[in-house]
Amino acid sequence: MDIIRIIFAVLLPPLGVFLQVGFSWTFVLNIILTLFGYLPGIIHAVWVIARE
16 A cells, blocks of 8 residues: 555655545645655655555
8 A cells, every 4th residue: 555655646746645644734734845845855755655
């Protein structure tokens, strides 16, 4: 299941984070990072998924 989340994290970072943690501050932070730049959003999303 983590492979699917990582694929979603690369395509749409907030979706990958949402599938991992649900609606939380981590999800909101990822949306903000994705708005600042696509790459920071991807890095954060993969880190959140790999962390757990």
